[in-house]
Amino acid sequence: VPAAAETDAPGAPGVPAAARQARRAKDRFDPPSLVRAKNEPLPGMRALAEFVHPALAVTGFAFWAAYLLTGDRIFAAIGLGILLGAICxxxxxxxxxxxxVRRGRxxxxxxxxRLLLLHGAGAALTLLLTALITARG
Known part of the structure; x- marks a missing residue:
């Protein structure tokens, strides 16, 4: 039963030893930043959030500007939803x-x-004003 011993090796259940060695050989030239990114619990989460937060903010602002220009309340509601996504x-x-930062990366x-407090206060104020204007009559 040597095949079962290869697939049940510690650290990689169900992966044959040859596949693990091929993966290690392929990854040996990876720069340290890529190795860290591959070892994150949710790889790419920081990069995704770093992109999505400002992208949603700009998109929400565009819908809010459309509401201000047209007066159509559907744009205000869409802008509020996008704002909630940007906050998340x-x-x-x-x-x-x-x-x-805690892990020392x-x-x-x-x-x-101070910057975080100002940014959070601005976001809270924006959310409050947007929700009040969207909910009005």
């Missing part, structure tokens, strides 16, 4: 980045508490 993306970006983005 920002909170997840903050959480993932805070974990990276060199590529973690360290922001001042």
């Amino acid at each position: 993306a920002g909170v997840s970006w903050f959480t993932v980045n805070k974990r990276a 060199a590529d973690a983005l360290i922001l001042s508490p």
Whole structure:
């Protein structure tokens, strides 16, 4: 039963030893940043949140501008939904980045508490005003 011993090796259940060696040989020239990215619990989450947060903010602003120009309340409702998505993306970006700082990663983005407080206060005020205007009559 040597084949079963190969597939039940510790650290890679169900993966044959030859496949593990081929993967290691292919990955040996990876730069340190790629190795860290491959070892993240959710690979690519920081990069996704880093892109999605400002992208949703710009898209939400475009829908809000469309509401202001046309007066059509559907644009306000869509803008509010996109704003909520941007807030969720920002909170997840903050959480993932805070974990990276705690782990001592060199590529973690360290922001001042004052900047984070101002950004959060601005987001809360924007959410409040958007929700009140969307809910009005």
